[in-house]
Amino acid sequence: MTTTIPYETAIAQHGPTVLRVCRAVLGPGADAEDAWSETFLAALTAWPDLAEGTNVEAWLVRVAHRKAIDITRTRARHAVPSDDLPEQTSRRGIPGQDDGVWTAVAALPERQRLAVAYHYLGGLPHAETAALIGGSAEAVRRASADGIRALRATFTAGHSTDGASR
């Protein structure tokens, strides 16, 4: 049997999760939005053939992982060196606002960032996350825990965001 879930339902239920994963992996800009679009377009193509009972969210997160890799490769081919780093505005005093947390996510060490993306935000188990990003399940567990601890310390307590950057 294949799925009988209206695709619109899948977008409504999992659209935000997939966008969080894309933002954590690619930063909160156009790349993440492109990855989201490519993910949901590819998933729509495959949708009628999806086996009934599939964990739709995990399936979408794995598609997003592949699309993020495609976009990272494309970006690397077209990268233009720049002397001007994007200006970092202070978000002190408005925790949880704008792209604050996403900027902090982008500043995490890569392993932590990817572990946070696929395990915490995408909901994939440690072992499955490890299969995507390399390393052991235990290493993923530690990296994601460290990453979340750093983000939570910065944001949940209502501190300024500067501390999480480096």
Place this chain on the structure above:
Amino acid sequence: MTDTPTTPEDLTARERTDLFPLPDETLDALRTRLVRRAGEAGLVDVAYRTIDTPLGPLLLAATGQGLVRIAFEREGFDAVLSTLAAKVSPRVLEAPRRLDAAATELEEYFAGTRRGFDLPLDHALSSGFRETVQRHLPEIAYGRTRSYKEVAELVGNPRAVRAVGTACATNPLPVVVPCHRVLRTDGSLGGYIGGLDAKSALLSLESSA
């Protein structure tokens, strides 16, 4: 936001949305862009939208072939969409523009300025005798009514009165396919998928316009 000193393993769905906020307008824009690209790629098998009418909200759904379903709110829109996903295709997307023509004609009908519909229809949800009956129903003119028995005669099967009743009760395209114009022989309303109030409202609209 709470300050509960939980371990990272306890990140809850609530905390996920609080700690990692997303702008609603970004998600809306992404969804709109997806629907447009899906349409261009021919991947929208069932498009739907809702409209407000004097009978309450109606759900309209169309395939590439034409209007395939009109549903009253009392039927449960989620249930109707699930049925479309199962019986037609799960590539079901809210794509309002694809139903602009149907929405306009229905609006004119409810305003009393339209007496017939000029919309392509997809009878994919019906088959056999039911489909035959439903295809004949538009022959009953605006403002007129027929009995179930008369419709049975119309489709050439005068003894199939009960089957005509079933065909009307299971009409997937109410209002546009005018099963509301079929009454009991004694003139009483019979049944209606949108409720008897909706049926009498449609009949009084047509008798007064």
